[in-house]
Amino acid sequence: MKVPIGWLADFIHLPTRDPHELERILVSLGHEVEGIEEFRPSFEGVVVGRVEEVRPHPDADRIRFCRVDDGTVTRDVVCGAWNFEAGAVIAYARAGSRLGTSTDQPLEVGSRKIRGIVSHGMIASARELGLGDDHEGIMVLDELGAATEDDLGRPLEEVIGLGDVVLDVSITTNRGDCMGIRGLARELAAYWQIPLRDISPSFPTGPETSAFEVSISDVEACPRFVAHQVDDVRIGPSPLWMQLRLLAIGQRPISNVVDVSNYVMWELGHPIHTFDADTISGGQVIIRRAEEGETLETLDGAERPLLAGDIVVTDPSGPIALAGVMGGASTEVSETTTSVLVEAANWHPPSILATSWRLGLRSEASARFERGVDPNLSALATARTVELVALTSGGVPRSRAVDCYPISRTPWTVDLTARDVSRLLGPAPSFGDASALLERLGFGVDRKGGSAVVTVPTHRADVTRPADLVEEIARLHGYDRFPDLVRHGSQGGLSPEQSAVRRLREALVGAGLTEAQTLSFIGQDDLDALGLPLQDPRRVTIRVKNPLREEEAILRTTLLPGLMGAMSRNAARGLKSVRLFETGRVFMTRDDPEDPRIPFQPFHLAMVLSGPGVDAFAATGMVDLLARVADRRLGLRQESLPGLHPGRGAVVTCGATDMGIVGELHPAAVRKFGLDGRVAVAEMGLGPLVSAGPSWMLEDVSAYPPMVFDLAFVLADTVPAGRLLEVVEGSAGRHLESLELFDEFRGGSIPDAHRSLAVRITLRAMDHTISDEEAAPIRRGIAAAVADGLGGVLRGSM
Amino acid sequence: MDLERLAGVVGDARARIEATSDLAELAAAESETLGRRSEIAVARRGIGRLAPDRRREVGRAINEAVGTLTAAVEDRRSALQAEAENALLEQDRVDLTLPYGRPARGTHHLLTRTMEDVCDVFRAIGYEVAEGPELELAWYNFDALNTPPTHPSRFESDTMYVKAFDDRERSGPDELLLRTQTSPMQARFMEKNPPPVYVVVPGRVFRTDTWDATHSPVFHQIEGLAVDSDITFGDLKGTLAHFAREFFGVSARTRFVPHFFPFTEPSAEMLVWFNGEWLEMLGCGMVDPNVFEAVGYDPDEVTGFAFGMGVERLAMVRHGITDIRHFYDSDLRVLGQFR
Known part of the structure; x- marks a missing residue:
């Protein structure tokens, strides 16, 4: 404001x-x-002048020749305006004057020849002086009540008290x-702690009582309606002092009646509406809720359909104003209006809020009604408006207002104890000081020892409870005056899950991946681009009711589209090697197991990798890294997966649970995201990775030397290497320390559709050195298990 | 061989050994001077033929000579080996200013880092970290937080709602929305935990805001809540001032001014003096009794304070970022600066 x-x-x-x-x-x-x-409108060099003489210009029809007295000398001025005659007191911008507001470029006034006559300066209009938009004519200062002949020659700035x-x-x-x-x-x-100088409006009234009857059919909608008729009104400009104040707050002066309404709203915070009284039919004003299907043409000329919740002011012909939001066109005050009905009414804030938002008609008036206006202010606001309308328009108010106030709002009380104050604010201020602070704010305090009955003035509808009073006390006491105490809790650790997430992020960053944060929204196109079949669970989505854009209408079920978009933008900027990861929630339609009232929103971890040398193994390697950091045994089950390269994709498993996917994005999907080359991706649920942290307990290490030997097997291509490792691990016995697949070989003596896979086995015992004799049966056992389980043939012994 | 002659032989042999210039020459010299056919070896074999009274004297002299020459050979060998290795190392010289295989290193996202920094400040004074759902019930986001059903923040112009996706009727407090603040976790946390409560809640929040330099439909907040039997407004001020000093530096000054939030009373806004101006940094206040009632706490037994801050705002102020879109564009040239 x-x-x-x-x-x-x-x-x-x-x-x-x-x-x-x-x-x-x-x-x-x-x-x-x-x-x-x-x-600060600036008019350096402008003085109050008087037009001594006006006559037609000898050579032009549309301009006149004037003689202007500036208090010292009388000069020739040519003027194009016709709204004045000889004797008018005007703003005379002498040659050398500078006009304009503090923000605009000033206009310099000079002497120039117009149609053969030298004009020494000009007679200024309101717009030329930066005092509004009025450019119809010049400012006639005596008509505006701004200056008289006594002011002749005085600087305009001084006379009208500007700035x-x-x-x-x-x-x-x-x-x-x-x-x-x-x-x-x-x-x-x-x-x-100084007094408020309140206003007390007064005005002479005419003999007639009001011609209107007011009735309220819904007291919740309209707790109070005050109306006062003013007759014999002459619509014209408002006085300059009022125009200047309105200009200062950014309101355009329009006419005396409209300006007064705005002025009073700003002054008192109570919106005012004015009707042309002669356009209201039947002498009856009824306030009610609108009926479905009713319409109203508002001031701006729009035909507004009304809903049952809207509040309307009606006459027997139907709605004439949309309460608290906008007046109706048919009853608008116009230049020909002679009788005005001033309305200061109180409206139900939530209804005004709903109507103004629905129609997009948010105004200074609706902003006030939405917050709530004190109904006890309506009579004062009406009187102040009537006073100013009478003053500025020459109107004669009817003898009294019509005031419909069925249930008046009276001050209420709140019980406040010393404990209420001290438990929120501490020892200071004392209860006595607190009571004094409340009294300064206009609350009535009846205090007995440590408790008080506080009477709340009706303009403070926000204060109904002790906590509300405590805020008032704290506010006036000064927030700066309370001490600064650091409050410690007792549980500053991270949960095991939170620690694990931090370690996983740290590991990926250490491995060269950069963390991204992408939007939680995706579009239908993203799911299509990934090539997901219709029955894919990632297509079972929750949609945003009011999305900002269609591309952001779906809550993500996978992090990959966001990351692919990021990769694609980086590629467009010339970065060919992009390695990104993200952890974030995805949204499922099934219930959250811990709170079935809301959908399941698990955290996922996903990564996308591109650049020279990147293939599916870049991603499987990262999955292995995550497994090591999380102390999890993750497996891969290679299969053809939607969205992935049919020969380069696998399900990531943890025991019997499928927890994600890894591989290369399908080349068609890569192209859909505007990229080429191989893109390695992985996405998995974060929960299973972090649900229990790694073991804290140190495992003892052996002091004995290891027994290391290599075995190579000829296996059919259909046997995954991972299966060989599982079988070897399952048959190597309890001394197995590590197992590594170190060679893959085809050709030579190896039959077609077969390959040789070589593994290095390290055995070590805690309590003795493993001898060749002890190792031999282990070696035979492994070979037998590989032969039985996978049909693998041991290639000689190494 | 008389002793004089021996001394001469040793002298010559020594000179011969020391004159060698590589290991092969040294081997030849060693064989010549100490080998089976060397004068010394011959003389040693002849000791038996000497008069008994001289055997002892000559024998000792010969042994001494052998010792001296053996040591000379070893010294020379070490020297030549060192020379040879130096020559090899010289050949092995490289230009260390050439580019190398750069160890991979990515970066954490600045928002993640900022959230961890903020959480760590509060963890250090005993606050735990909790997270809540992003798709939330209107009850937790609004009703439990004392926000009336008609409040404009509930309008679709502010809050994103979701379309029905199953056959359940969700309306009023059961309506699903994308949480507009991390505050709903206040109510969730208190429902599950009896007082005292000391917790911070980082997380993602959503508003119907179109993109510009300072607005994003997705952003992050950190909520804080302390509830105990004796918490006062001074605790709120001091704790948040402590946070500001930890986060912005020890010289950070703070100022608290009254504000309005539905779920705190009294409410405040904390301003931080940073780079020569007072910046609005977070909203806070004493937990409104209606919130305690909504979660089943007795407002007569406990008091508490709550606060909420925008993570993007904190990061933008601390790191001189002027466009919020940098956080979500994933431009590696930007992300890479976040370390």
């Missing part, structure tokens, strides 16, 4: 006008200041009471 400092000063005697000091204080009270702007510093204050959603200058002034008055 824009807050001109000069306007604040209407309500309190400001001990300082330094905007930075005011900022510091407002921020300390919880009102963030987002900016400080200077509103202010404007604070841009952000009001939190709980503080509707601070959405007006008066509300913020009340906060500052509490801070400085």
Whole structure:
């Protein structure tokens, strides 16, 4: 909310006008200041002048020749405006004047010849002076109440008292009471402990009582409706002082009645609506919820379909305004309006919120009603509006307002104890000091010892509980004045799972992979690009109801599309060797086993690798690294897998559990992501890898030398090397220390469709040296097991 | 051989040994001077023929001579071997400034690092680390956190919801949404754990925000919660000020100003003085009694503080990053700088 400092000063005697000091204080009270702007239209050299004489220009129809008295001399000026005659008091920009606001490039005024007559300067319009958009005519200062003949020759700046510093204050959603200058002034008055200079509107009234009857059919929708009719109104510009204030807060002056409504909303924080009273039929105003199917043409000319929850102001002909959001076109105040019905009503905040958001009609008025406006303010707001409408339009108010307030809001009480305060704030402030702070903020405090009954003023609807009062106490006491105490807990460890995840990440980084974070969303195209068949579980997805883009409409079931997108972007930037991994949640449609109310969202770990020399083994090697770091025995079951190269893909197994996939992405998928060459990938559930950390306990090591021997077997190509290792391991006995496949050989004496695989076996015992005699039967046992289980033939002995 | 002659032979032999220039020459010289046919060997074999009274004297002299020459040969051999090795090593010289097989090393993502850094600051003062689901019930994200059913943050313009994917009716508090904050874990954690509670919760959150330099539909937060029988506003201030000093450096100054959040009362915002300006760094406050009631804690028995901070914001401020998209674009030239 824009807050001109000069306007604040209407309500309190400001001990300082330094905007930075005011900022510091407002921020300390919880009102963030987002900016400080200077509103300072500049018109160096412009003085108050009077038009002495006006006559037609001898050589032109559309401009006139004037003689202007600037208080010292009278000069010739040519003017294109027609909204004045001789005698008008005007803003005379003498030759050499500089016009414009502080932000614009100033306009320099000179003497120039126009159609044969030298014009010494100009008579300025509001827009030329940076005082608004009005360019229809020049500013007639005496009509605007801004200057009289007595001011002749005085600098315009001095006469109309211009310039202010404007604070841009952000009001939190709980503080509707601070959405007006008066509300913020009340906060500052509490801070400085000085009185608030409140307004008390007064105006002469006519004899007639109101011609309108008001009825409210839904008291929740409309707790209060105050209306006051003003007759004999003349619509015209509002006075300059009001226009200047509106300009300072960024509101465009329109006409006296509209400007007054805006002015009062800003001043008091209570939105005002005005109707052309003559356009309301039947003398009846009924406030009710809209009926499904009703429509209303709003001020902006749009035909708005209404819903049952919307609140409408109606007359017997139907809706005439969308309450709290926008007025209706048929009852709008226009240039020809002569009788105005001023409305200050109170509306149900959630209804206004729903309607304004649904229709995209968020306004200064809806922002206030959404936060909540004190219904007890409506009478004052009406009176202030009527006062200013009468003042600026010459209107005559009816003798009294119509005030429909079926259930009035009265102050409520909250019981507060000393313990309530001290358990949240500590020993200071004391309960006595706390009570005094509340009183400064306008709360009534009836204190007896360590407990008090606190009466809450009706503009503080946000305060209903002791904790709310404690915040008020803390705020005014000053957050800076509380001590800084470091609060220790007692459980700063990581869980075994959390430690394991950190180790896995560290290992992958150590192995040259870079961690990526990709979006949690994928698109249908991503699943298609991977070539997943329709029945693939990764296609069983949860979709976002309101996605930002179609490519981000699905919650990811796999991390690979995100990583492939990342690889593809890097390739496009010329990076051919890309090694990325990510850990993150994927989303399944089945229930979370620990909380069946929500879907299962396990963490996955995935990697993508490309570049010279990269093939499936780059990924299987990383899987092996993960197995070692996690102290897990992971196996590979090679098979043709969706999305992967049919001959270069495997399921990663852990015991009987399938926990992921590894291999090369199918070349078709690689191309779909705009890449070429081999791309090695792996993706697995992180949970099984980290569900129990590695053993903490040291295993003893043997002091005896190892027995090492190599065995080579001729095996059919259909036997995976991994199977050979399993069989050897299963038959080598308890002294097996390590096992390594170190050679694959084809050709020579090896039959077709066969290969020789050589393994190096290391045996070592804890308590003795293994002799050749002891090793011989082990060797024979292994050979027999390979022969029996895999049909492998031992190639001589080595 | 008389002793004088022996001395001469030894002198010559020694000169011969020391003059050798490679190991082959040395072997030849050794054979010549100490071998079976050498003068010394011949003389040794002739000792028996000497007069008994001279045998002892000549024998000792010959042994001495053999010892001297053997040592000379060994010395020379060591010297020649060293020379030979040096020559070989010289041939083995390489240019160490040539490029090498670079050991692989990737980088951690800066967001991961930042979250670990923040968690570690709190772990060091005894807070545990917990994580919660990203697809969450409206109950935990809003209702349990004292956010009224009509609050605009629930609108689709702020919060992402999901389409029905099975035959279950999910509405009101049961509606599924992508959590807009890590705060729902406050309620989940308290439901499962009796007080006292000291926990931080890092994680991914979502909002219906279109991409620009400071907005991303996906971002990260770290939530913190401390609940005990005697926690006051000063504990909140001191603990978070401690965090700021640990994270931004010992000279980091903090300032707390009132703010509004539905789930804390009093609420505050912490500003940190960094690079010459006060920056809004996190929201915090004393846990609202309604939150305690929602999770089954007695608001009359416990008090607590909660806070939430944006991980991207922390990282951007600390590392001078001006565009949030750097975190999600996975440009290796950027990620590689995060070490």
